[in-house]
Amino acid sequence: xxxxxxxxxxxxxxxxxxxxxxxxxxxxxxxxxxxxxxxxxxxxxxxxxxxxxxxxxxxxxxxxxxxxxxxxxxxxxxxxxxxxxxxxxxxxxxxxxxxxxxxxxxxxxxxxxxxxxxxxxxxxxxxxxxxxxxxxxxxxxxxxxxxxxxxxxxxxxxxxxxxxxxxxxxxxxxxxxxxxxxxxxxxxxxxxxxxxxxxxxxxxxxxxxxxxxxxxxxxxxxxxxxxxxxxxxxxxxxxxxxxxxxxxxxxxxxxxxxxxxxxxxxxxxxxxxxxxxxxxxxx
Amino acid sequence: xxxxxxxxxxxxxxxxxxxxxxxxxxxxxxxxxxxxxxxxxxxxxxxxxxxxxxxxxxxxxxxxxxxxxxxxxxxxxxxxxxxxxxxxxxxxxxxxxxxxxxxxxxxxxxxxxxxxxxxxxxxxxxxxxxxxxxxxxxxxxxxxxxxxxxxxxxxxxxxxxxxxxxxxxxxxxxxxxxxxxxxxxxxxxxxxxxxxxxxxxxxxxxxxxxxxxxxxxxxxxxxxxxxxxxxxxxxxxxxxxxxxxxxxxxxxxxxxxxxxxxxxxxxxxxxxxxxxxxxxxxxxxxxxxxxxxxxxxxxxxxxxxxxx
Numbered sequence: 001x002x003x004x005x006x007x008x009x010x011x012x013x014x015x016x017x018x019x020x021x022x023x024x025x026x027x028x029x030x031x032x033x034x035x036x037x038x039x040x041x042x043x044x045x046x047x048x049x050x051x052x053x054x055x056x057x058x059x060x061x062x063x064x065x066x067x068x069x070x071x072x073x074x075x076x077x078x079x080x081x082x083x084x085x086x087x088x089x090x091x092x093x094x095x096x097x098x099x100x101x102x103x104x105x106x107x108x109x110x111x112x113x114x115x116x117x118x119x120x121x122x123x124x125x126x127x128x129x130x131x132x133x134x135x136x137x138x139x140x141x142x143x144x145x146x147x148x149x150x151x152x153x154x155x156x157x158x159x160x161x162x163x164x165x166x167x168x169x170x171x172x173x174x175x176x177x178x179x180x181x182x183x184x185x186x187x188x189x190x191x192x193x194x195x196x197x198x199x200x201x202x203x204x205x206x207x208x209x210x211x212x213x214x215x216x217x218x219x220x221x222x223x224x225x226x227x228x229x230x231x232x233x234x235x236x237x238x239x240x241x242x243x244x245x246x247x248x249x250x251x252x253x254x255x256x257x258x259x260x261x262x263x264x265x266x267x268x269x270x271x272x273x274x275x276x277x278x279x280x281x282x283x
Numbered sequence: 284x285x286x287x288x289x290x291x292x293x294x295x296x297x298x299x300x301x302x303x304x305x306x307x308x309x310x311x312x313x314x315x316x317x318x319x320x321x322x323x324x325x326x327x328x329x330x331x332x333x334x335x336x337x338x339x340x341x342x343x344x345x346x347x348x349x350x351x352x353x354x355x356x357x358x359x360x361x362x363x364x365x366x367x368x369x370x371x372x373x374x375x376x377x378x379x380x381x382x383x384x385x386x387x388x389x390x391x392x393x394x395x396x397x398x399x400x401x402x403x404x405x406x407x408x409x410x411x412x413x414x415x416x417x418x419x420x421x422x423x424x425x426x427x428x429x430x431x432x433x434x435x436x437x438x439x440x441x442x443x444x445x446x447x448x449x450x451x452x453x454x455x456x457x458x459x460x461x462x463x464x465x466x467x468x469x470x471x472x473x474x475x476x477x478x479x480x481x482x483x484x485x486x487x488x489x490x491x492x493x494x495x496x497x498x499x500x501x502x503x504x505x506x507x508x509x510x511x512x513x514x515x516x517x518x519x520x521x522x523x524x525x526x527x528x529x530x531x532x533x534x535x536x537x538x539x540x541x542x543x544x545x546x547x548x549x550x551x552x553x554x555x556x557x558x559x560x561x562x563x564x565x566x567x568x569x570x571x572x573x574x575x576x577x578x579x580x581x582x583x584x585x586x587x588x589x590x591x
Contacts, residue, residue, distance in 0.1 A: 014494075018388050025385055026403045029462065032418045033406065035429055039421065052432050096314040103311045109304035110297055115311050122322040124577045128523040128544040129570045132332060132551050132563050133325025139340060141320075153321040161314065186306040215411040217526040222552075233413040237530060240417075247421055254414035265409040269402050272409075276467070277474035 033258070040064070040252040047248050063252045072243060075256065077228060078235035082260075084147055085220065085231050086213035089154035093209045094164075094202060096155070101165035101198075102190050106176060123158045127219050138223050145225045153223070154213045160205035163278055167201035168194065204275025207268050214261050232257040326570065333563040343560065350564035360565060362538050363546035366453055367522060367569075370542060373457045374464070375517035379510065382465045386472035387498065401473065404466035412463070416530030419459045420446065446532055449539045456527060456540055463527075464520070468513050475509040476502070519576045522569065543569040 039047055040063055042056030067075050100119065104112050127134065134153055143149030171194070179189050195202065217233040224230055230238060236253040239245040245253070265272055301308075333350050336343035354360045389400045407415060422429050423445035431442030445455040483501050492500065503510075525544040528534060534541035534549065541549075547569065551562035 015393070018391060018394065022385065022388055022394070022400055025381075026400060029407060029466070030403055032422060032462070033410075035422060036414075036418045048427050050427060050432055050435075052429070052436060092317070096317055099310040100314040103307035107304055107307040109307040109311070110301050112307075115315060118323070119314060119318055122318045124574045125322045125326045125570070126523045126573065128525045129547075129566055129573060130322065130325035130329055131548055132559050132566060133328035134321065135551075136328055136332075136340065137320065137325050152317060156318050156322045158318070190310075211409050215409070217411065217413050217529075221529075222548075233411050233526075236413050236417070247424075247427075250417050251421060254411075254417040257411050258414045261409045261411070262406060265405070266402060269398075269405070272405075273401070273470055273474075276470050 033262075036251050036258070037255055040248060040255050044246070044248055063248055064256075067249060067252055067256075073235070073239055073245075074227065075232075075235070075253070078230050078232045079256065081147075081229060081235075082214060082231040082233070082257075085150050085154065086210050088147060088151035089213040090206055090209040092151060092155035093157050093160055093213075094206050097161040097164050097205060098195065098198070098202065099190075101161060101168050102194055105165055105168040106173070106189075106194065119158050119161055122156055127153065127156075127216075131218070131222055134219070135222055144223060145229050147229075149223050150220050150229075150231075153219050154216055155209075157209060157212065160209055163205050163208075163275060164198060164201045166278065167198055171197050200271070200274065201278070203268075203271045204278070207264065207272050208275045211261050211265065211272070329563045329566050329570070332560055333567050335560045337559040337563065338557045339559060346560065350560045353561055354564050354568070359538060359541065359546060359550075363541045363543050363565075364568075366539070366541055367524075367543045370453060370457055370460070370524065371518055371521040373454070374460045374521045375514055377457070378461050378464050378468055378517055379513060381461065382468035382513075383472050383506075383510070385465070386469045386476060387502065389469070390473055390476045401466075401470060404469050406466065407463045408467045410463070412526035413530050415459065415463055416527055419455075419462075420531050423455060447536050449536050452532055452536060452540045456531060459531070460521065460524065460527060464517070468517070471513060472506070472509065475506055479505050515576050515579050519573055522573055522576070543572075 038054075038056055041059050041061060042053075043058055043060065044063075046053060046057060067073060100115070103109065104116055109115075138144055138149045138153065141149070143152070175193050175197075176189050179193055180186075184192075215233070217237075220229075220231050221234045221237070224234060227235070227238060232253065236250065236257055239253055240250045295303075332342070334345060334347060336346045336349075385400075385404065388394065389397055394400075423431075425431055425442065425444045425447070428442075428445075430445070434440070434442040443451055446452050479502065483505075484497055487497050487501060523544050524542055525548070528540055528542050528545045529548075532540040534545050543565065547562050547565045550556075550558050550565060
């Protein structure tokens with residue numbers, strides 16, 4: 001790979017092939033996004049033509065205006081629901097994870113490993129598998145069709161706990177101990193010393209929690225009944241199945257659903273990648 | 284504090300230590316309550332219900348193993364199980380080969396724009412499966428879809444019915460699933476590639492080893508654990524596939540794309556019969572499959588990657 005070869009033409013050939021493969025792969029990944037957006041801003045009749053028009057003949061945002069003004073389809077409300085649900089789930093997930101990670105990494109309460117395994121065990125229970133149990137629990141708690149009924153199940157994500165816990169384990173203890181000797185309360189140590197030092201892991205966990213809560217479809221789909229409570233992902237499916245939305249309307253909703261997570265990810269990719277790869281290096 | 288008891292195992296009595304650590308218990312309370320109520324209790328409930336003739340909130344009479352006998356006899360269950368295995372195995376193998384290949388290429392020292400490639404390949408990972416489903420359903424439209432329009436330009440006409448041909452539909456979903464997840468595994472592979480000591484490659488190239496033998500003799504053996512972990516993560520992730528199928532095919536045509544997770548949902552909520560007990564039994568089968576693979580993942584290191 002890094003070897004110096006005397007034949008320059010061969011090396012050039014290798015480079016062309018490598019860039020060609022990467023370029024084609026990147027195009028296959030990126031094209032569907034381009035095609036989605038293009039299909040929402042071209043004139044509707046152009047969407048249904050059997051010709052390959054890579055560029056729209058005319059750019060218009062009429063479909064966005066139409067959808068935002070549609071009384072049957074409260075898109076702005078869906079968007080707001082998505083924001084409330086994903087920020088709520090992120091906050092609950094990260095705060096509970098930080099508290100537990102601090103308690104288990106900085107203190108050794110009797111029975112600590114029991115709590116650790118109880119948290120970790122939830123990784124084996126993805127929401128898709130406990131639909132029936134979850135439905136009955138949320139129903140019994142009278143949380144059907146409420147924000148908290150979606151936020152709390154979505155806040156269960158032990159991966160983020162592990163991310164923060166492992167990071168805290170790697171921090172030196174001297175600062176905590178010094179602060180305790182100086183008479184600081186436990187929560188003061190947590191808030192003023194441990195949390196600032198754990199910032200990179202907390203950022204990563206926050207982003208991963210937000211990205212996955214925003215994307216989740218199954219839990220809100222199961223636990224909502226009225227359109228006013230739908231997040232975007234469920235609202236988009238409702239629009240297609242119940243309101244018989246056109247292709248262009250469905251794609252416009254998909255675009256509105258996609259852009260926030262793409263933006264957040266592109267702006268914060270460093271933390272997202274470090275969160276994904278923490279603990280994933282094996283060798 | 285806990286440190287002292289750590290250094291002196293024969294420390295104060297248990298109840299004294301528990302009292303000293305009362306703040307730690309307080310900090311553990313929220314997560315324990317949350318995860319018990321919304322994850323552990325629901326699976327326990329699903330397990331319990333699988334022995335009852337339950338309908339939504341009514342528990343119904345105890346029926347022993349009847350639900351399990353019923354799912355074993357149900358053709359729909361066998362079809363969903365078979366489809367799930369094909370979908371999971373196909374997705375895992377192809378995703379692995381594609382993402383490892385791309386990771387090795389992106390990681391070549393002279394390749395420019397590494398971050399751009401990583402970001403682009405990762406875009407589908409952060410895209411909602413509902414949106415992914417819409418985009419691809421539209422691109423795979425037999426008449427107006429851009430794929431068949433492009434195929435017709437090179438003389439393939441009419442193009443395949445990607446999602447309504449019973450032999451093709453499941454593989455079309457595999458294709459979309461691969462598109463969605465390649466970037467995730469690519470990022471894990473790149474991180475592992477970067478952890479390999481470069482001096483191995485330098486020594487090998489001094490000995491005259493070419494690119495391929497460097498890859499097969501150095502890279503692959505050193506990535507062995509990462510590959511195993513990735514296979515398991517892929518399996519666990521793909522076994523529970525739900526939204527993609529729900530949006531793109533609803534399990535059709537003729538149940539050819541029905542997977543375990545969608546089958547469970549449909550039996551409980553979709554058919555109008557609300558057979559919660561039956562569906563709970565099917566859930567338990569899926570749960571045991573996922574649990575087995577997660578346990579395997581934990582054997583190969585921290586399973587902190589079953590994210591998103």
